[in-house]
Amino acid sequence: GQQLNQSPQSMFIQEGEDVSMNCTSSSIFNTWLWYKQDPGEGPVLLIALYKAGELTSNGRLTAQFGITRKDSFLNISASIPSDVGIYFCAGRRTGGFKTIFGAGTRLFVKA
Amino acid sequence: EAQVTQNPRYLITVTGKKLTVTCSQNMNHEYMSWYRQDPGLGLRQIYYSMNVEVTDKGDVPEGYKVSRKEKRNFPLILESPSPNQTSLYFCASSPADLAFGNTEAFFGQGTRLTVV
Secondary structure (H helix, E strand, O other): OOOEEEEOOEEEEEOOOOEEEEEEEOOOEEEEEEEEEOOOOOOEEEEEEOOOOOEEEEOOEEEEEOOOOOEEEEEEOOOOHHHOEEEEEEEEEOOOOOEEEOOOEEEEEEO | OOOEEEEOOEEEEOOOOOEEEEEEEOOOOOEEEEEEEEOOOEEEEEEEEEEOOEEEEOOOOOOOEEOOOOOOEOOEEEOOOOHHHOEEEEEEEEOOOOOOOOOOOEEOOOEEEEEO
């Protein structure tokens, strides 16, 4: 069953605002991934994190792998209308190859 | 162009009629996997494959079969579809290297399946 808690479920923000979303788990993960899904499309990998404490940026996106290895967050700075979509976190536990996804954060950006 | 291709994109079928959803990638990736996406539940992994002839169950494998006879193809088989398998299905692939660590780097465009 679902083992990643992703929050918030949805966000309504104004263009130009910064956004923050996170994922937590009761289990330790050795990989954290963040994806974006546009309507009618498959998810697109945004950022991959492989080490506790790692902070990685991809343009206006920044993601961190929590020190406890049980959480991760994604920040989007200076949001623009094309940031609209569903953002998913995903994790993989140590020694395994199964990937668990969060339920997603639906982002709405008002111009 | 590097891509993961699923077919069909849309399918309506009847309960019990065997069907296969194909997935093909042109990137010589070792790792491939199948997901279903349902509202409020995110993506749930059905099966994955580390390489040719190597497959394993994900979180929700019941009612599904897969095969990996060639590196590029990873078909999803529903031997006897039921209405609770109505969902949006995604195939994904990744190279087995340090950059991606066998994670889901590339997704197909999805197959919307309705079982009546």
